[in-house]
Amino acid sequence: xSAAPSFPRWIEIVVLPIVNxxxxxxxAGVVVVAVGENPFEAISVLITGAVGSKISIGYTLFYxxxxxxTGLAVALAFHCGLFNIGGEGQAYIGGLGIGLVCLYLDxxxxxxxxxxxxxxxxxFGALWAFLPGYLQATRGSHIVITTIMFNFIAAALMVFLxxxxxxxxxxxxxxxxxxxxxxxxxTMQDLFLMLGTDIGRxxxxxxxxxxxxxxxxxxxxxxxxxxxxxIRSVGQNTRAAIYCGIKPTRIIVITMLxxxxxxxxxxxxEIMGFQERLILNFTGGYGFVxxxxxxxxxxxxVGIFLAAILFGALYQGGTELSFEFPALTKEVVIVMQGLIIxxxxxxxxxxxxxxxxxxxxxxxxxxx
Amino acid sequence: MYEAYIDIxxxxxxxxxxxxxxxxxxxxxxxxxxxxxxxxxxxxxxLAAAFAAATVAAISGSAWLGLMAGILAxxxxxxxxxxxxxxxxxxxxxxxxxxxxxxxxxxxLLGIAWFHRGGQTPNLTGDARFGEIxxxxxxxxxDVPLLGPLYEGLLSGHNILIYLTIMAVPAxxxxxxxTRFGLRLFAVGENPAAVDTAGISVIQMRxxxxxxxxxxxxIAGAYLSTAQGAFFSRDMTAGRGYLALAALIFAKWRPGPVxxxxxxxxxxxxxxxxxxxxxxxxxxxTLPVQLIQALPYILTVALLAGFxxxxxxxxxxxxxxxxxxx
Numbered sequence: 001x002s003a004a005p006s007f008p009r010w011i012e013i014v015v016l017p018i019v020n021x022x023x024x025x026x027x028a029g030v031v032v033v034a035v036g037e038n039p040f041e042a043i044s045v046l047i048t049g050a051v052g053s054k055i056s057i058g059y060t061l062f063y064x065x066x067x068x069x070t071g072l073a074v075a076l077a078f079h080c081g082l083f084n085i086g087g088e089g090q091a092y093i094g095g096l097g098i099g100l101v102c103l104y105l106d107x108x109x110x111x112x113x114x115x116x117x118x119x120x121x122x123x124f125g126a127l128w129a130f131l132p133g134y135l136q137a138t139r140g141s142h143i144v145i146t147t148i149m150f151n152f153i154a155a156a157l158m159v160f161l162x163x164x165x166x167x168x169x170x171x172x173x174x175x176x177x178x179x180x181x182x183x184x185x186x187t188m189q190d191l192f193l194m195l196g197t198d199i200g201r202x203x204x205x206x207x208x209x210x211x212x213x214x215x216x217x218x219x220x221x222x223x224x225x226x227x228x229x230x231i232r233s234v235g236q237n238t239r240a241a242i243y244c245g246i247k248p249t250r251i252i253v254i255t256m257l258x259x260x261x262x263x264x265x266x267x268x269x270e271i272m273g274f275q276e277r278l279i280l281n282f283t284g285g286y287g288f289v290x291x292x293x294x295x296x297x298x299x300x301x302v303g304i305f306l307a308a309i310l311f312g313a314l315y316q317g318g319t320e321l322s323f324e325f326p327a328l329t330k331e332v333v334i335v336m337q338g339l340i341i342x343x344x345x346x347x348x349x350x351x352x353x354x355x356x357x358x359x360x361x362x363x364x365x366x367x368x
Numbered sequence: 369m370y371e372a373y374i375d376i377x378x379x380x381x382x383x384x385x386x387x388x389x390x391x392x393x394x395x396x397x398x399x400x401x402x403x404x405x406x407x408x409x410x411x412x413x414x415l416a417a418a419f420a421a422a423t424v425a426a427i428s429g430s431a432w433l434g435l436m437a438g439i440l441a442x443x444x445x446x447x448x449x450x451x452x453x454x455x456x457x458x459x460x461x462x463x464x465x466x467x468x469x470x471x472x473x474x475x476x477l478l479g480i481a482w483f484h485r486g487g488q489t490p491n492l493t494g495d496a497r498f499g500e501i502x503x504x505x506x507x508x509x510x511d512v513p514l515l516g517p518l519y520e521g522l523l524s525g526h527n528i529l530i531y532l533t534i535m536a537v538p539a540x541x542x543x544x545x546x547t548r549f550g551l552r553l554f555a556v557g558e559n560p561a562a563v564d565t566a567g568i569s570v571i572q573m574r575x576x577x578x579x580x581x582x583x584x585x586x587i588a589g590a591y592l593s594t595a596q597g598a599f600f601s602r603d604m605t606a607g608r609g610y611l612a613l614a615a616l617i618f619a620k621w622r623p624g625p626v627x628x629x630x631x632x633x634x635x636x637x638x639x640x641x642x643x644x645x646x647x648x649x650x651x652x653x654t655l656p657v658q659l660i661q662a663l664p665y666i667l668t669v670a671l672l673a674g675f676x677x678x679x680x681x682x683x684x685x686x687x688x689x690x691x692x693x694x
Contacts, residue, residue: 031474035481083461085408131669141672142681144461145617148408148610149665156662164656291465331477331487338470346452346463 011359012352017296017344019351021310024339031335035327042321042328049320050313056320058188058202064312065204065269068211070290071308072218073263075299079222080255081235086132086147087263088287089154090125094264095271096158097124099278102271103166103176106183113183117272118210118265125264126257128154133256137249143256151287162280176278185273205273207265214262215301221258231255263287285334292341311337373514377521379638384526385596387634388533389414389588393612394619394626395540396584400446401621402544403577404557404684405453409445409464410585411609412471417442417589419475422489422600423482425496431594434496435529438590439583445471446582447575454574457688468609476602487602489593498527498595527595529587536584541623553577557682560689570689588612614668621682633664 029039050060070087077084084090097120105116132150135141162174188204222228233241234251241248270282293311297303318333343350393410400407420441425434445467452463476487483489503524510520544550552573555563560570592608593600615633619625640660648655 031477035477085461085465135669135673139672139674141669141674144406144408145613146669146672149614149669152607152610152665153662153669156658156665160656160658285469288465288469291462295462327481329477329480329487331473331480334469334473335477336473338466338468338473341462341469342448342452342466346458346466347456348458350456 007356007360008363011355013298015359016348016352016355017298019355020344020348021296021340023351024336024343027339027343028332028336032328032332037325037327042325045321045324046314046317048317050317053200055200055202056316058200058204059316059319060309060312061208062202062204062269062274062312063315064308065208065211066266066286067290067293067308067311068215068305069265069269070263070286071293071297071304072214072301073259073287074290074294075297075301075304076218076222076231076262077255077259078294078299079228079235080231080252081238082133082136082252082255082259083144084129084132084147084256084259084263085144085291086129086150086260086287087290088283088285089147089151090128090260090263091266091283091287092151092154092158093128094121094125094261095267095282096161096278097121097264098267099166099176099271102179102183103278106180110182114185114206117183117268121264121267122261123264126261129256129260129263130253133253133260136256137252158280162278166278174280178277179272183272184276185268187273203274205269207268207273210265210268212305214265215305218262219301227251227254263290289337292337292345295345296340370513374517374521377517379635379642381522381525382638383631383634384522384530385634386637387630388530389591389596389608390612390615390630390633391533391627392536392584392588392591393609394616394630395536395623396581396588397613397616398540398544398621398623398626399553399577399580399584400449401616401685402553402557402682403574404560404682404687404689405449405574405577406460406686407449407464407581408461408610408613409449409467410612411605411607412464412468413442413445413582413585414589414592414609415468415475415603415605416445416471417586418593418604419471419479419489419589419600421586421590422492422593423479425492425594426483426490426599429494429496431492431496431498434492434594435498435587435590438594439586442586442589443579443582446578446585450575450578453688454571454578457690460686460688472603475600479600479602489600492594492598496594497598498529498591500525500527501531527591529591529595532587533591537623537627540584544623549576554682556689557684560684564689564691574689585609611664614664617681618664618668618671620680636660636663 032039032042049056051057070091073087073090074084098117101113101117101120105113108116128150132143132146135146136143166176167174168177185205185207188208189199189201191206192199222231230241230246230251233244233246234248238248266283266286271278275282289311293304293307296307296310314336315333318336319330321328321332322330393414397407397410417438421434421438424437425431428434449463449467452458453460479487479489506520506524509516544553552563552568556570556573563573564570592604597604611633615629616626618629640657643655643660644657646655647653
C-alpha cells in the first residue's frame with residue numbers, strides 16, 4: 001500500500017478516515033430509514049445532542065474520557081505488535097482496584113487518595129494484563145484469545161465479589177456502599193464554580209485531566225524514551241530488536257502491564273468520578289470500542305484524543321436520539337460503532353484506490 | 369443408587385441441550401480457522417441467525433423457514449467477514465469485532481422497530497418452533513430399569529436440530545479428513561502459497577470455508593431462538609460464540625475433540641445450577657458458581673499456556689493471502 005513518492009501522506013492519514021467515516025454514516029442512514037425515521041433529522045438531533053449546549057459538551061467529554069483510556073491501552077500494545085482485546089477485563093479489574101481504595105482507604109486525606117486510587121487502578125489493571133502478556137512472551141499463547149478469555153474470567157470474578165463480598169448488606173442489587181465525599185473526584189462543574197463560571201451539571205470530572213496527562217505520557221513514552229524505542233522495535237521487527245540487544249520477552253510483558261494499567265484508569269472516571277460506588281458492568285463495552293478509537297486515531301495520542309471525542313459525541317448524541325425518535329433506541333449508537341469499526345477498520349483500504357485517484361487528479365489540476 | 373442414576377441421566381440430558389449450539393458453532397469456527405481466517409465473529413453470526421430465524425418463524429409460522437432465514441443471515445455475515453478479510457485483506461480480528469458489535473446493535477434495533485416488544489420477537493408456538501421428537505416406543509420402555517430412562521430421558525425427546533448436530537460431527541469429520549475439499553481446506557490454512565502453486569484458488573477455498581462456517585453458525589443461532597427458546601431476546605447468545613471458540617481451541621481445531629470439549633463445557637454449565645450453594649467438605653466454604661462459569665475459560669488459557677497439552681493453530685491463520693507477497 002505504499003503511496004507514490006510525491007503523494008502527500010496526509011491524504012492517507014486524514015482524508016481516507018474521513019471518507020470511511022462518511023461511508024459508515026451513510027450506511028447508518030440507510031438503517032435509520034429502514035426503521036422508519038428521517039436520517040437528516042436524526043443527524044441534526046445527534047449533533048445538537050452532542051455539542052449543542054454546555055451540558056451536552058460535558059457529557060461528550062465525559063464519555064470521551066473513557067475512550068481515551070481504553071484507546072491508549074490498545075495503542076500502547078499495538079506499538080509492540082500486540083493485539084490487546086482485553087481492555088474490557090483490565091478496565092473492570094482496574095475499576096475494582098480503584099473501588100477498593102475508595103472503600104477501604106477513605107481515611108486518607110483527599111490529596112492522597114487520588115494518587116493512591118490512580119495507583120490502585122494501574123496495579124489491578126496491569127495485574128489482569130500480566131498473565132496474557134507473560135504467556136504470549138514465553139509460551140506463544142495467542143494474546144487475542146487469552147485476553148478474550150480473561151475478559152470472561154474478570155466478569156465471573158466481579159459477579160462473585162459483588163454478590164458475596166462487596167455488596168452492601170440488606171440490599172438486593174449487587175452494589176457496594178457509596179463512597180464518602182472525600183473519596184470521590186469532584187466534577188468539572190464544581191471546579192469551574194470555584195473559578196466563577198457555571199458549565200452546567202454533567203458527570204465530567206477531574207479524571208479528564210488525568211486522561212490528557214496519559215495522552216502526553218503515552219506520546220513521550222513511545223517516541224521519546226528508550227523503552228518506547230524498544231517497544232516499537234519489537235513491534236516492527238522482533239528479530240532486528242533482538243539483534244539490537246533488546247529482550248522481546250521483557251518488553252512484551254512490560255508493554256502489557258502498561259497497557260493494562262491504562263485500561264484500568266477507566267474506573268477513575270466511571271467509578272470514582274461518576275457512580276461513586278462499585279457496581280457491575282460499569283465497563284459497558286468501552287474496552288472493545290477502545291480498539292476502534294485506537295484504530296481511527298492511528299495509534300497516536302493526538303489521533304486517539306480526537307477519535308475519543310468523536311465516539312464520545314456519538315454516545316451522547318445517540319442517547320439524545322432515543323429521546324426524540326421512538327424507533328431509534330440506544331442500540332443505534334452500537335450499530336454506528338459497528339459500522340465505523342467495519343469501514344474505518346476492517347475495510348480501511350476498500351476506498352483507497354478511489355480516494356487516491358480522485359486526490360491525485362485534483363493535485364495534478366492544481367499543479368498544472 | 370438408582371435415584372443417582374436418574375439424576376445423572378437428567379444432567380446429561382441438560383448437557384446435550386446446552387452443548388448442541390456450542391458444537392455447531394465450534395464446527396463453524398473450524399471451517400473458518402482451518403482455512404486461515406480467525407473467527408471471533410461466531411457470536412455475531414449466531415446472534416444474527418437467532419434474530420432472523422425468530423423473526424421469519426414468527427411471521428411465517430414455519431420453523432423451517434425460520435431456520436433458512438437464520439442460515440442466510442449468518443452466511444451474509446460470514447461473507448461480509450470474507451469480503452473484508454479475503455478480498456480486502458483487512459484485519460481479521462477487527463472485522464470479527466465489527467460484526468459482533470454491528471449485530472448486537474442491529475438485531476434489537478430492528479426488533480424494536482418491527483415488533484415493539486423491547487427488542488424481543490413474538491412468542492413462537494406450534495409449527496413455528498422446533499418441537500421435541502419422541503422416539504418410537506419411548507413411552508413404552510419408560511419403566512424398564514436402566515435402559516428405560518436412558519432411552520426415554522436422554523436419547524428421546526430432543527428437537528430435530530439436536531439430532532442434526534449429532535450427525536454433523538461425523539459429517540464434518542468426513543468432509544475435512546476424507547474429501548478433496550477438506551484436504552485443500554487444511555492446506556490453505558497451513559501453506560496457502562503451496563495451494564496456489566498447485567493451481568487451486570486460495571480465495572475461492574477461503575470463501576467456501578466462510579459459507580460452510582456461516583451455515584453451521586446459522587443453525588446454531590436458529591437453535592437458540594426457535595428450538596431451545598421460543599423467541600429472540602437481545603444478547604441471547606450471551607458469549608456462546610466466544611465459548612465455542614474456546615472449545616474449538618481446546619479441541620485443537622479437530623471435529624471429534626470439538627464434540628468432547630463442548631460436552632465438557634455444556635456439562636459444567638448444567639452442573640452449575642445443581643452446585644449452587646454446595647458446601648465444599650473440609651474447608652467448609654460455599655462453592656462459588658462463578659468459578660464453574662469461569663472454568664471453561666480458565667481451562668482454555670491453561671491449554672494455550674501449554675499446561676494441558678499443546679494447542680498449535682493452523683500455520684497461516686490471521687495472515688491475509690496475496691499472490692505478490694511470498
